[in-house]
Structures are given as C-alpha cells and as structure tokens.
Amino acid sequence: MKIIVAIKQVPERDAHLRIDPAGKWIEESDLQWSLNESDAYALEEALQLKEKHGGEVIVVSAGPERVGATIREALAKGADRAIHIDSDDLGQRDALGVARLLAAAIKPEGADLVLTGLQSDDLGYGQTGVILAELLDLPHASLILHVEKNDSTITVKRELEEGWFQSIDMPLPAALTIQSGGNKLRYATLMGIKRAKTKETSRVAASELGSGPTPVATLERISVPQKQKTTQILSGTPKEAAAALVEKLKFEARVL
C-alpha cells in the first residue's frame, strides 16, 4: 500500500497567543510548534497499515522552513519519505487554496490511500481532507477511527455523533480524514531519529504547484472572544481559593 499522509505544523497546545499589530494573525516569532494532533493519529494509522500490509508511507506538509522539524518527527516515527511544499503565504490561502497545493503535490504519487487528520488545532476548518478527496476525485469518508484493508477495498469505522459509529466499505484508492483516539500513538525511537536523517525530503516551491492565492473566504480580523459569562476568579492560596469556592457554591450559586 502506498499511503500519503498530509500533516500540519500548528502552534503548541499551551502556547501563549498574541495577536499581531495588524489584527489579522498571531505573532509567530516566539511560538513553539508541534504536529497537529489528529494528523499524528493519521500518521499512526498509516504506519500500522504499512506494518500489516507492506508498502510506503509518504508525509506531505506545506509551510515555511520551520515545518521541516515536524516533517523530521514524522520520518523519525517511521514515515519513509517526505514532500515539503515550501510556502510562506499559507495564511493568505483559504482551505481550498491549501488543498490545491497539497493535491498538486500528491497527485503524481498515485497513492492507494490519502490520509489527513480530521481538523487542525489552529484554524480548525476540518476541510482539507474532504476537499483533497474532491480535487483528486477519490471516494472519501471522514471522522475515521479504524481502517481495515480487504483485497481491493477498505472497511472503515466512522464516528457519528453522540456515541454512535458506522462501518463504510469503499474501493481503493480513497481519501480519509482520521479522528483522534483510534490508535495509541507511538513515540520516535532513538534509532528512528537517527534513520530519519538519511530519509529523503523533496522540497517543492508552492509557486511551482499552480497559481497564487485567490481566496474565496478571507480572514479579516482576529480577536479575543467575548465572554459569554462573567467569571468570578477566586484568588489566594489554593486552600483559600478552595474555601472561597465552596462558600460561593453554597451561598451564592446555592448548588451545594
């Protein structure tokens, strides 16, 4: 099986976010970055399928120079090679614009399976994998927790709402967006990290993959969300705060 996994580098979960002076994006200079969580599960699913059925796992990621670190992490976990789409203007592209870049890089590979995470932890569009399927003319399913390979088809376990699931059969090649939690994630081993250094990453400029950004949906302004409630923050030592909370719950909210 030849499996492509599209991965994204996103700000680390607990990163302190500051809005840039133009109010259009966050300050990126002092951020820590990591592999998007559901993409890590997509990679894990790909690696497990390769271990069972043989083949090749290729990761593809778009972004500036710093994305190289996330690509190396994926290679260290066991991906065979990588494609880095060099792009400094991802922020000016909408979901379709980014998916077009990825599709242009993925198409020549003729993969059996194209996996992405369900959604990114930064923009949270949750669309890239589904749009990729459309652009590559592949059957697809989203929110997938498990992939079972049959002869020329796959059976996937799809998450529905409120604790329900569903099995779906589909032919290969196909595209899937992977939900987190389906597998246990592996860590990169020392050996893996060592091996990653010898693996191939081909770099391709975004400009070579097609036209520049002509977004349909533009992000005009970002801001700190308005509070839906007025939160009373209880301060003091942990003991004082705990005592104050119990007082409030008992006499003000009257829920104890």
Next chain:
Amino acid sequence: MSGIWVVLEEREGRIGRISWEAVSAAQQLGAQLNLAVSMVLPGAQTEALAAESASKAPGRLVRLEHALLAPYTSDGFSSAVEQFLKAEQPDYIIFPHTYQVRDYAPALAARMGQVLIGDVTGIGSGPVFTRQLMQGRLSGEYRHSGSGTCFLSVQSGAFRADQVQAGSATVETFTPTLEASKIRTRPGQPFRAAAQTVDLGAAQFIVSVGRGIKEAENLPLVQELAAALGAELAASRPICDNGWLPIERQVGSSGQTVAPRLYLAVGISGAIQHLVGMKGSQCVVAINKDPDAPIFEVADYGIVADLFEVIPPLTEAIKAAKQ
C-alpha cells in the same frame, strides 16, 4: 440569485434542533440583506417530514428527493445538492454544522469553486461571519469574496431555534439525477460501541477531567472530589482517547450532552467540541492553570491554579461543608 437557502438535516425521521438554528441564522442574515429565506430537505421519502417542517417557517421548502439519498452518502448528497444549487443559484447556502455536513459540504463547495465558512457562531454587518480559531482561544471574522454562492455552516447552539420566525412554507419537489454506480461508498447501519451504563445527562453534579490531569495514575484525585460531591465523573475527549476513562463518560459533541446543576471542569481547556456538550449546565466551575483557557469563558467561577494544589483542599472543604 435566489436568496438564502437552508439545508435541513433529517435524522431518525426528524429535523434536529440544529437545523432550526440554521434557519434562525438564515433569517437573521436575510433581515440584514433583505433576502428571502427558503429551505431544502435532501432525502428519500420525506413527504410527511416536509409537510411537518413546512408548518414551522415561511418561504419555500423544496424536497430534494431521491431513493438514493437514503442512507446518506457523500457522493449522493454532493451530487444532489450540486444540481439543486445550479438550478436555484442561491446567494447563500447555510448548513447546520453536523458530522454529516462536515463530510460533504467542503467537497461540494470546492466543486463549485467555493469555500465553506464553517462552524459560524455569529453574523455581523458586512456581512462578516465569526468563527472560533485556536481551539476557542481566539475568534476570527471571515468575509466571502467573489461572485457565486457563499457556503456557511452554523455551530450547534450559536443561534436560537426558538426565535425562528413562524410561518408556513410552500412545499415543492426537486428530483436530482443520481446513478447508483456513481455512489462509491457503502455505508452500514449505525451502531453503538457498547450499552451505555452511565447516563450523564441525568446527573445533577458532574466533575469532569481533562488533559491537565497528565496521567491516569492521577485520576484518584478527581475521583475523590467527585465522591465528596456525590457527583458523576466525566471527561473531555483526550482522556477517553487515552483509555483512562471509558468513552461513555465523555462529554462533548462526540460524547454525551449534559446539563447538571454543577459542572466542575478540572484541567479542561474548553475546546468547542467539549463546550457544546456542557454549556447548558446551571453553574460551571473551572480549575485550570492557564488563565486564557476558553473554559473560563463559560465559567461562573474560576480558580487559576495548578489543579494538583487546589483539588485536595477543595475535596476537604466540600466534605466539611456537606457534614
């Protein structure tokens, strides 16, 4: 162009509340832009459902009707709604932001050279559409540019279904051309993983734990707190993903929806997928060391501190208060 169309979603023979929230959003946008609001219901054998739905809001209601639209498939729905959009040329098409919509609307939008502005929580003048970024830590305002239909989906709970302007719609039928051979996926019947033994929906007190607990070995800390409160223990998704608590204790869009008198969120940052499952709680308490965590946006009381330092004295204080 033919104004604003809302795609109603049928599930188990009903139109869910989130579809009416989408109608409410559409009416709000329609009032701003002076555009008519209509509804379209894709499915098979929707006659009775369409008649019932048509009695709830004014305008037109089109049954997008074909035997191949049940059960749902991405190929079937994309093709049917595409044909409908080409015939009607709406200014806007608004979907409820459900798992089903997430499965096909982005592909359909791309097919028409458009981009879905998804998970919208507010509509401002312009119009600009507000949606969350960075797991709810920031919010972004989006604008649709260019000609063609603007695709939107609205987040569960963001608009008021009970504020839908009442009326009676005329029912029409649109029959798309679909071929069974073009539907590439074969969906099976929905199933549940296991019998649910915990009904968090009925719980009066819930202590819910998130990533901040760090390790499964630390769970007894919150279990003791829950016991002191007489509360059910619940969790955010990562805890269940890790197998630390069974999935039936998960609160959020993929788990249970709860509305207790007291919801005590411990080490939960408050991603939207979690908040939609608990924001109906009467009183929300958040304990988190990150003052910017979105959980504080819906909390009545907050303690910004390390949960490992706060929980033990809190458990003691609750025990003392209950005596």
